Amino acid sequence: MKIRTLQYSLVQGIKGLFKNRLMSAASIGIISACLFILGVSYCVLLNIDYMVENFDDTLSIVTFLEGGLTEDQVNNLLTDIKSDTNVKTVIYTSPEEAWNEFKGELDANEDILAELEKDNPLSDSASFEIFLYDASKQEDFVTYINTLSGIRDCYYSQESIDVIVNFSVLLQYISLVLISILLAIATLLIANTIKIGLFIRRHEINIMKYLGAKDSFIRLPFIIEGILIGLIGALIPFGIIYYSYDYLITIINDEFYMLNDFIRFVELSQIVSILGPVFLGIGIGIGIIGSFLSIRKHLRV
Template sequence: MRISTFFYTFKQGIRNIFRNKWFSLASIATIGACLFLFGMFYSIIVNFQHIVKTAEEGVSITVFFDEGIEDSRVEEIGNLIDKRPEVSKKVFVSADDAWNSFKDEYLGEYSDGFTENPLADSENFEIYLNDVSMQDSLVSYLESLDGIRQVNRSEVTANTLSGMNMLIGYVSVGIIAILLAVSVFLISNTVTIGISIRKEEINIMKYIGATDFFVRAPFVIEGILIGLIGSAIPIGIIYYLYSVVITYAAARFNMLSQLLNFLPVGDVFATLVPVTFGIGAGIGFLGSIATVRKHLRV
């Protein structure tokens, strides 16, 4: 292909956008609307998951040992716990650590009356999980080990978080399916309008002796550009809204800052921007190919 042909094709693609400005606007609006919904939903989902994950990381199981257990057995149990896939972190709390912590938290200066450590038998492992839904299996395993007196766990929190995770999963699948169906419907409508506008033009090109590539290329360039513009607009809007919402939430619900732990804008957009532009360009590419393809066999 000649360089002049390449530039001509590219120029035609850009000019096509302005030639059919209403069609272009309709396409940009359609793609923009779909990607706006996608972006909003993605931001909500990742934040929800982040909040749940943060809460999950705070849920721990405490393992107490039999009285008079030997240090070597404690070490063995520690090694066995480390090998479990559901464990993300394990902290050893000695009897002295437990007593100091208790003193600081509840007794203060009144602790002076104690000459011995009343929590002598309370050395333990604090175990943090990767996924709270695995709590039951880990507890069963721990209870089956020799040398373990008691396993404390937070059943209500674990069940709530586990249920929430499942709910998010189902809602995600449902909303994505609805969004996809709406997108396909809107885009196929826009493409149908595109076909009626372009049919005659494509026929003329083919009669004069244009190759399929020559006919297709400006439409494809036009489609990709429309897709990219249709992506940039919702990205900009979501960026603005997201910044406003997290700033507002941080200020308005200061008390809940531990619970409402939002992801920073950069973390969300590091994935959202390339994915949105990719989907936008992809929709534009496929839409234009589908529009032209039907009419190339002239």
């Protein structure tokens, strides 16, 4: 393609953008709204997944052992548990360690504690605290643990994980439906914008075809117009998210400072590295698709 042809198409595409500025603004607004919802949904879902991963390091399975186990039996159990590929860390707490921790938390008279220490009331409280790489698999792992000889009771946090995972899945479905609807509306609006441009320039296009202009030469300005609409519609929500994300995170941390030790947010750089290319790809893609949809039907004048 000649540079002169590309320059002409670019100029005509920009002119078309301003000639149909009302429809162009409507198309840009819909694309921006669609991608903004997409971006916000992505930020929420990514942070939920990130929090779930962090919870994996705090949610454990506490397994109490039967009383009277020998050191070899305890070591064999420990080996069996660690052999599971989903196990990240296992912390063993002996009855003596459990009693010492309990004493530190118990507000009682020293004489009473001394009397209790003669016969350790937690002599059957040896336990394993087990951390998994994926906390959502706790239920399956507990089923396996209960098949091992020497295990008395297991306590875990599967309900908490289920709530978080189900909430994440629900958000994904809601976001998918909203985004699909908005993408369809944005594509149709761009198509209608191009149709108006074709209608306004129908006589000019007719003359160009009689003079032997190729369809590709006629199409290109409208494709560029669609790309510009999609590009602008992508840059607006990207800029809003880019400049507001850290600010909102700061507000959340200040308002809910008591949760700062438990909640961690994804860095802006990680979000931008994904949203940038995705926004540009979707915006330009919608512009091209909308242009082709209208040109294919209305180019023959």
